Amino acid sequence: MQAMMEKRAIELLENGTVNRVLGWSAGEFPYDMTPAVFESVEELQNNFVYNDFCGANLSKYLIKESRKEGKILVFLKPCDTYSFNQLIAEHRVIRENVYVIGIECFGKVDVEKLKAMGLSGITGIIAKNGIYTVETIYGNKEVKMADAMAERCLSCKSKKHVVYDELIGEDGEVVDDCNRFDMVEKLEAMTPDERFAFWRGELSRCIRCNACRNVCPACTCEHCVFDNPNSGIAQKAAVNSFEENMFHIIRAFHVAGRCTDCGECSRVCPQNIPLHLLNRKFIKDMNEFYGEYQAGEDPNAKPPLGTFRTGDREA
Amino acid sequence: MKKLTNLNAFFAAIAAKQALYLPVDNSVGKAEYKKWQDGTVYSSALNTARSAKDFFFPQTENLMEFKMEGKKIDVIDTREECEDFVIFGVRACDAASFDILDRVYLVDPVDSYYKNRREHGTVVTLACNRPAETCFCGAFGIDAGNPLGDVTAWKVEDGYVLRANTEKGEALLACVADLLTDTDDAAVKKEQEKLRAIMAKLPLANLTTDGVGEGLTKELFDRPEWAALSESCIGCGTCTFVCPTCQCYDIRDFDTGHGIQRFRCWDSCMYSDFTKMAHGNPRVSQLERFRQRFMHKLVYFPDNNDGIFGCVGCGRCLASCPISMNIVKVMKTLAKGGNQ
Numbered sequence: 001m002q003a004m005m006e007k008r009a010i011e012l013l014e015n016g017t018v019n020r021v022l023g024w025s026a027g028e029f030p031y032d033m034t035p036a037v038f039e040s041v042e043e044l045q046n047n048f049v050y051n052d053f054c055g056a057n058l059s060k061y062l063i064k065e066s067r068k069e070g071k072i073l074v075f076l077k078p079c080d081t082y083s084f085n086q087l088i089a090e091h092r093v094i095r096e097n098v099y100v101i102g103i104e105c106f107g108k109v110d111v112e113k114l115k116a117m118g119l120s121g122i123t124g125i126i127a128k129n130g131i132y133t134v135e136t137i138y139g140n141k142e143v144k145m146a147d148a149m150a151e152r153c154l155s156c157k158s159k160k161h162v163v164y165d166e167l168i169g170e171d172g173e174v175v176d177d178c179n180r181f182d183m184v185e186k187l188e189a190m191t192p193d194e195r196f197a198f199w200r201g202e203l204s205r206c207i208r209c210n211a212c213r214n215v216c217p218a219c220t221c222e223h224c225v226f227d228n229p230n231s232g233i234a235q236k237a238a239v240n241s242f243e244e245n246m247f248h249i250i251r252a253f254h255v256a257g258r259c260t261d262c263g264e265c266s267r268v269c270p271q272n273i274p275l276h277l278l279n280r281k282f283i284k285d286m287n288e289f290y291g292e293y294q295a296g297e298d299p300n301a302k303p304p305l306g307t308f309r310t311g312d313r314e315a
Numbered sequence: 316m317k318k319l320t321n322l323n324a325f326f327a328a329i330a331a332k333q334a335l336y337l338p339v340d341n342s343v344g345k346a347e348y349k350k351w352q353d354g355t356v357y358s359s360a361l362n363t364a365r366s367a368k369d370f371f372f373p374q375t376e377n378l379m380e381f382k383m384e385g386k387k388i389d390v391i392d393t394r395e396e397c398e399d400f401v402i403f404g405v406r407a408c409d410a411a412s413f414d415i416l417d418r419v420y421l422v423d424p425v426d427s428y429y430k431n432r433r434e435h436g437t438v439v440t441l442a443c444n445r446p447a448e449t450c451f452c453g454a455f456g457i458d459a460g461n462p463l464g465d466v467t468a469w470k471v472e473d474g475y476v477l478r479a480n481t482e483k484g485e486a487l488l489a490c491v492a493d494l495l496t497d498t499d500d501a502a503v504k505k506e507q508e509k510l511r512a513i514m515a516k517l518p519l520a521n522l523t524t525d526g527v528g529e530g531l532t533k534e535l536f537d538r539p540e541w542a543a544l545s546e547s548c549i550g551c552g553t554c555t556f557v558c559p560t561c562q563c564y565d566i567r568d569f570d571t572g573h574g575i576q577r578f579r580c581w582d583s584c585m586y587s588d589f590t591k592m593a594h595g596n597p598r599v600s601q602l603e604r605f606r607q608r609f610m611h612k613l614v615y616f617p618d619n620n621d622g623i624f625g626c627v628g629c630g631r632c633l634a635s636c637p638i639s640m641n642i643v644k645v646m647k648t649l650a651k652g653g654n655q
């Protein structure tokens with residue numbers, strides 16, 4: 001995959017279709033790739049990488065990048081294309097300035113899962129036939145790819161690219177039986193007290209680092225209410241548990257109907273708070289109340305929360 | 316040096332006298348400091364997800380309160396003498412971070428809130444035996460096999476070896492004296508030997524501070540590499556909040572409806588409103604904010620503190636940055652090339 005992507009990026013850079021490439025550059029370890037913009041063939045040849053650890057959704061960077069001079073090439077996984085489309089729908093990204101290559105996705109690895117298996121001192125990770133050989137200074141271990149896969153990928157909603165200029169690899173289908181609402185159903189089955197206890201337990205770990213907000217492709221306000229001293233609810237740290245809840249509830253409400261369920265929020269949370277469950281609850285409710293809707297699927301679709309129909313459910 | 320074979324009895328004996336905090340696995344399998352009570356299981360994790368600085372410099376802390384009645388404003392001093400407490404299992408990196416925080420909070424003007432906690436806390440450190448790939452304490456001269464603190468503990472084959480380093484440490488060991496026996500340092504030496512061999516194999520074992528440090532503001536400030544390094548930083552502040560040495564805070568007022576609670580909370584130089592003044596933020600771009608974080612740790616802090624770096628190599632920011640950008644990548648990039 002990496003070789004094909006690099007080859008195509010070089011071609012598009014050389015023939016002038018684009019003047020920059022948004023991809024990933026290599027890290028210190030086998031798993032810590034950083035999103036990077038490449039401006040020359042030499043840079044691509046030296047630093048461009050792509051592997052199972054390139055989980056970051058690059059769509060949000062295009063808000064800024066698509067406003068720069070020239071066209072930029074971006075590589076998007078199926079789930080990233082939903083975010084990209086949603087940003088187009090919200091007029092946040094200038095489509096003409098982006099050349100999208102959709103890349104076939106087999107799921108991404110969550111390195112925390114490897115670490116949770118007790119793997120430490122990781123020096124190499126070799127993928128072969130569905131198995132990762134994780135090399136560490138304490139010895140090697142074989143791990144099944146499925147056991148290392150990120151939570152969001154285990155319940156991937158779609159292998160289909162909803163927007164692209166060209167594809168590398170095959171396009172897939174929407175996954176109907178992705179089971180992504182299983183945990184939401186479990187939470188729904190709880191008593192209100194149990195559910196409250198569940199969320200208090202999870203949210204009490206929050207350190208208000210804002211990683212979830214800043215990474216979220218649906219959180220694109222120029223000035224977030226939580227940063228705005230005039231909003232009356234600006235906060236850098238929650239003063240009490242009420243404020244702790246409020247940050248998350250307001251954020252979940254604000255992205256409701258626009259959240260594509262890309263899973264970035266849960267991926268980046270340093271405290272492993274399952275934020276995606278809040279958003280999935282909203283998605284599930286909207287599907288049930290207003291009919292099936294997937295944010296980002298079609299940039300021209302009428303969003304359920306932005307549309308009024310006389311038959312709409314009142315509460 | 317003292318030998319301890321019954322760790323749980325040691326915990327119970329301390330907890331009978333004062334609050335004891337130690338790393339415990341939480342529901343998502345990460346370690347966090349929890350108060351010991353009967354049945355608490357000590358975590359085997361290398362380190363806690365949040366650093367130990369929380370004990371002395373908590374994320375939010377009340378400074379004072381104002382009560383308003385008509386035109387009368389009462390200013391209430393909310394400071395209280397903190398109770399004695401013990402933290403067990405602090406690693407060498409975090410223990411070194413306390414020295415860095417002391418250099419900020421215990422110099423004139425002394426921060427009485429911080430000092431209060433520092434004076435009442437006894438730190439028991441634990442030498443590492445299974446460092447992770449993200450560890451690079453060695454780059455800053457920190458010995459993971461000989462951590463500081465009031466008491467140092469080593470896990471050895473058949474128990475623990477303890478050494479008191481301060482008066483507070485002596486006092487702590489004295490109150491559990493019946494659980495301890497005298498021992499020499501042979502077992503400790505053996506563990507340190509093993510650790511040294513492991514440390515040498517770590518991927519960041521050869522990281523040095525060459526190219527950064529005291530007096531290099533002019534050389535490093537305008538380096539063109541800052542642009543690429545900061546390019547994909549999302550300005551979230553995760554790196555600052557997980558960092559044991561990050562020390563910046565903001566002071567804010569919370570309207571309780573019948574008064575004002577003035578509190579301080581952690582702040583991050585990565586934020587757009589950090590040190591915002593009437594004219595706006597002095598650092599208008601993410602490049603400048605990003606550069607501030609690393610220049611502070613690698614140049615400005617050493618400049619003002621006898622060359623001591625403001626990073627202890629704990630590796631938390633390496634493990635938690637959403638885009639995997641971090642101080643190691645910055646150090647390596649700055650060390651490369653350059654036009655000095």
Ligand code: SF4
Binds near residue numbers: 211212271273
């Ligand atoms: S990323 Fe996690 S810890 Fe950070 S603000 Fe969001 S929920 Fe809280």
Ligand code: SF4
Binds near residue numbers: 264
């Ligand atoms: S709320 Fe989370 S899942 Fe939804 S779009 Fe934002 S980052 Fe993605």
Ligand code: SF4
Binds near residue numbers: 548549638
């Ligand atoms: S360096 Fe990483 S953790 Fe720090 S603010 Fe930037 S993106 Fe967030």
Ligand code: SF4
Binds near residue numbers: 554625629
């Ligand atoms: S900068 Fe990173 S490695 Fe250094 S002390 Fe802070 S969190 Fe640890």
Ligand code: SF4
Binds near residue numbers: 361453458459629630
């Ligand atoms: S950075 Fe050093 S002291 Fe800290 S946990 Fe790793 S090996 Fe131990």
